[in-house]
Amino acid sequence: MASGLLLNRGVLTLGIHCQRVCRNVSVSQVREKKRWMKSYTHLMAKKLKLEGPPAPKPRSLQPHWDFHAEVQSFSSRLQENFSLEALKRAFINPCYLQAEQERRRALGLDSETTALALKDNIQLSEKGEGFTKSFLSDWCMANFPRLRREGVESVVAHLTSSPVVTYVARNLGIEDLTMSAECPVPDDVLYSTFMAVIGALEESSGAEQTGLFLRDFVSSQLIGKDLFDMWTVVDPMGLLVEELTQRNLPLPEPRLVRAAGASTVLPLFFVGLYSDKKFLAQGPGETLVAAEEEAARVALRKLYGYTENHRPFNFSPLQPHQQPLIQAVSSN
Amino acid sequence: MTSRGTPSRFLQSVLQNGVGRYVCQLKRLSIIFSKNAQSSLGIRGFIEEGVVDYAKYNPSTVVYVSPQPCRIPKIVAEYLNGNVREEIVTGKTSIQISEVLTKLTNQSGLDIIRLRKPFHTDNPSIQGQWHPFTNRPPCIGPIRPQKQDAEQGLSNI
Numbered sequence: 001m002a003s004g005l006l007l008n009r010g011v012l013t014l015g016i017h018c019q020r021v022c023r024n025v026s027v028s029q030v031r032e033k034k035r036w037m038k039s040y041t042h043l044m045a046k047k048l049k050l051e052g053p054p055a056p057k058p059r060s061l062q063p064h065w066d067f068h069a070e071v072q073s074f075s076s077r078l079q080e081n082f083s084l085e086a087l088k089r090a091f092i093n094p095c096y097l098q099a100e101q102e103r104r105r106a107l108g109l110d111s112e113t114t115a116l117a118l119k120d121n122i123q124l125s126e127k128g129e130g131f132t133k134s135f136l137s138d139w140c141m142a143n144f145p146r147l148r149r150e151g152v153e154s155v156v157a158h159l160t161s162s163p164v165v166t167y168v169a170r171n172l173g174i175e176d177l178t179m180s181a182e183c184p185v186p187d188d189v190l191y192s193t194f195m196a197v198i199g200a201l202e203e204s205s206g207a208e209q210t211g212l213f214l215r216d217f218v219s220s221q222l223i224g225k226d227l228f229d230m231w232t233v234v235d236p237m238g239l240l241v242e243e244l245t246q247r248n249l250p251l252p253e254p255r256l257v258r259a260a261g262a263s264t265v266l267p268l269f270f271v272g273l274y275s276d277k278k279f280l281a282q283g284p285g286e287t288l289v290a291a292e293e294e295a296a297r298v299a300l301r302k303l304y305g306y307t308e309n310h311r312p313f314n315f316s317p318l319q320p321h322q323q324p325l326i327q328a329v330s331s332n
Numbered sequence: 333m334t335s336r337g338t339p340s341r342f343l344q345s346v347l348q349n350g351v352g353r354y355v356c357q358l359k360r361l362s363i364i365f366s367k368n369a370q371s372s373l374g375i376r377g378f379i380e381e382g383v384v385d386y387a388k389y390n391p392s393t394v395v396y397v398s399p400q401p402c403r404i405p406k407i408v409a410e411y412l413n414g415n416v417r418e419e420i421v422t423g424k425t426s427i428q429i430s431e432v433l434t435k436l437t438n439q440s441g442l443d444i445i446r447l448r449k450p451f452h453t454d455n456p457s458i459q460g461q462w463h464p465f466t467n468r469p470p471c472i473g474p475i476r477p478q479k480q481d482a483e484q485g486l487s488n489i
Contacts, residue, residue: 063362063398064360064362064396064398066394066396069394070360070394072391073359073391073392073393073394076391076392077355077356077359077391077392078353078355079353079355167347168347170413170414171346171347171412171413172347172355172412173359173412176359212352215352216351216352216353217347217352220347220348220351220352221348223348223351223454224454257470258465258470260465270465284463308455308457309455309457309458309459309460312455315351315352317353
């Protein structure tokens, strides 16, 4: 190739960048069929197969990135008034600060003149996490007033669990803005960044707006979820007996209601639970024991008001003359 | 290809968008065009007159304008769920390009493949899903003492 130039063969044809070593040599362009193209592409494909795909680069290191504009658009996309400095602080993770300082030390920069003047997001993250858990518990108790404490705790634990929170964070574009040491951003770093964003929102707009934000993005993940997916109950019948004794109702009696194919490979039994000869719930199962357990679960769902056809959650925007969020919900 | 050979998905929204508040799913637009080529004429016109208004009306989308030596002008749209879509706007006029941008703004980032059903619901049944035992009278009646008439009926025969 032309001397004085570190030229990648694919420059003009494939558009891959070249590094210039010396500027006075011109590049000659071949417009006809290139005889080296086939072997070059085969070699590159072999290299890709050997080494695997290239490591993912964070979005901030790819072309077309303006951090300030991205943060502003993040704030207006969610229709929230963030204070930009609190929000920018929320995206800075301690692992990023450590990695940056290591890099500066490795480059031989004087640590006093080039000190990083950035604060990390640990405090914001803790504040946000505390607020999230308390708000979600209040919201659950307001929407399901008859659900007992362990149920509420399990639902809140599910909503604040790492998979759910990181799923929400990834689909809100927080991963691009997060400054972390590794790419792709690990789950726990993304979790603490999301909580820090909640903390920043609380600082900027107050508790009520943050509550609305959490309701719209985190509580909506409950749509389509069943109670016993989130709350593992080992003995539903025992729990049902406890609930009924608490409400001073007679104990449940199981009765076989329907049976089909008892001697086949796929038998079906419906067991109904009656409390003082009044129908509570019925549930299906392959064996009598399984059907009774399922009937107990259905009865518990009915008791707690967490059925599939319960009244939908209230996601309407808060009007200025309306009561605050939790009270309005509990008046339903 | 048949629908079985091509990918398909169910109707869904990203993160239950619209249930709480509506979030515009387009997060970034990169407009790549050439300063001199004739294929980018429309896009140059759009950048002169329309792009600033577009950016003002959509504060939730960041617009990057990047003149590069290129033969085909492109608009690269990045969505919140991570999908990236490239639209080639060679030879389009300014008005056509603004229509393309409206289309990209209104899309969620989900794949443009066959939708299996044009509807979706999280509450398929209000009164309870029908199963073959619904509304079926029980075959065994309630337990009662045997009737005295049965003995008289037998003696008659």
